[in-house]
Amino acid sequence: TTTWPPPGARRVPLDDFYTETAEAGLDYGPAFQGLTALWQTDGALHAQVALPSDPEGDATGGAGADGHALHPALLDAALQPLALGVLGADRPGSAAVPAGLPFAWSGVRLHAAGATELQVTLTPTDDGGVRVRAATPDGLPVLDIAALTLRAPAPIRAAARAEQPPTEPLYRLRWPTVPLSTTPAPTTGGWGMLGLDPRELRPRLAATLGADVVPYLDRGALTETIDAGGPAPAAVVVFCDPPGHDDAGADAHTTTRQALDVLRPWLADERMADTRLVLVTHGAVTTGPDDPGPAPGYAAVWGLARTAQTEHPDRVVLVDLDDTDSSLAALPRALATGEPQLALRHGTAHVPRLMPLPPSDPPTEPPNAPSAEPPAEP
Structure with a gap:
């Protein structure tokens, strides 16, 4: 096992993290809000992530994690600290990693499947990317990414989006x-x-x-x-x-x-x-x-x-x-x-x-079609 968090690590506050990312246009749904703790050392970020729980207290991973080599929501949470750089230089922890969001991957190795909690270290590389290492709380290796290339998104503020009325109407299939x-x-x-x-x-x-x-x-x-x-x-x-x-x-x-x-x-x-x-x-x-x-x-x-x-x-x-x-x-x-x-x-x-579709006519399920709730997306 290894000491967690690393000695000398400084805690990065997360109280407003998901609020700030939503205002920046990165709106993480409830199933993707798995970043539970974050620390900073010189030149690295250390994150603790877990699959969120539903109102009944069962982890999103539960039976679902057994069907994934690495649950998508858990992987997403492991990389969310990279958004700190997008939020601006005044955000604690933003200087520890390059600003940007995941774009291209190389040197990916999965060591174990079915994890529901991870301890993640994000370290900048010389070419402006990030190296990722993830392990279980017991220190067993789960994932290594040798190089994750980042791409900076154009910031989109929620307030600005709210001020812009939709320019295109909604459509539905009709049979005239x-x-x-x-x-x-x-x-x-x-x-x-x-x-x-x-x-x-x-x-x-x-x-x-x-x-x-x-x-x-x-x-x-x-x-x-x-x-x-x-x-x-x-x-x-x-x-x-x-x-x-x-x-x-x-x-x-x-x-x-x-x-x-x-x-x-x-x-x-x-x-x-x-x-x-x-x-x-x-x-x-x-x-x-x-x-x-x-x-x-x-x-x-x-x-x-x-x-x-x-x-x-x-x-x-x-x-x-x-x-x-x-x-x-x-x-x-x-x-x-x-x-x-x-x-x-x-x-x-x-x-x-x-x-x-007329504005007063909200979309409804087609006749005899099973209703399905779309998956949450970051």
Whole structure:
């Protein structure tokens, strides 16, 4: 064991530390206020930190510390004395370390996991950084950082921030309606359908179009037709259906994998460049209070396909249907709108839009969405 604090160390008062850092724009949440004591020697700071306790007295680390090699809140508290330099030269202890906040790390070594308390020594290095050594109260080494590079932030005073009204409104996702085209799409090139049709939607779609929807078992069958001189369809529909497991998570994994297996080769094949891939789901999105919560298996497909749409504009269309015949009948005219994402409800087309939230309308949780408190941040 070692003597703590080091002989001759001078205590640095912390009574106003978190108040002063908040005024400087570094607002540490309750879970991050773990700096309990601080001392200064010539050219070094020595901190005592611990995971804060909740109102019932259980440490934030408790079971949570077992899941971390080093709890983020504990590591953050160990480095908080570096903020002294940011607060100004008149703050006790500010001259012991360079002014700045953590930016780049090198020579990091973790010796032990699961710590809930640390004794930390911060020593300046010749290049303007800081060396960090942390140990348990028993003196067992936990963490060494050979060099921590600092970067000075621009000070932001809370009073100044309060004087500046927000310049940007808040937004939330809405699903306004859009008029359907009077002409179904595509007008030339015809329609195809890829894969299985467990809901037997192809004949109903063909009846709506008044034309055949050519089935292809897989992409290979489609490319063989094109290579043999046949025309490439203007649009190919894929009905994405989860396998119906009792486990919603398993459905999401399976359906997303199936969609990925379609998207990857499709987007890589230049023969499909002029053919729109239409991924059809059921209940993937919630357009309003009358919709049930999103089905995980379908919602996962939307998340994946939206990324593909960003990387390959105009190649992929997402359409979410309800169980009404009128929505399936509206599918051809909905595609003619040119919208990349649509939800059809009772034959009416809805599209996602980010719309300003009125000041008098505070944000609320979306229907059937689990509420979650965001983690505290420094």
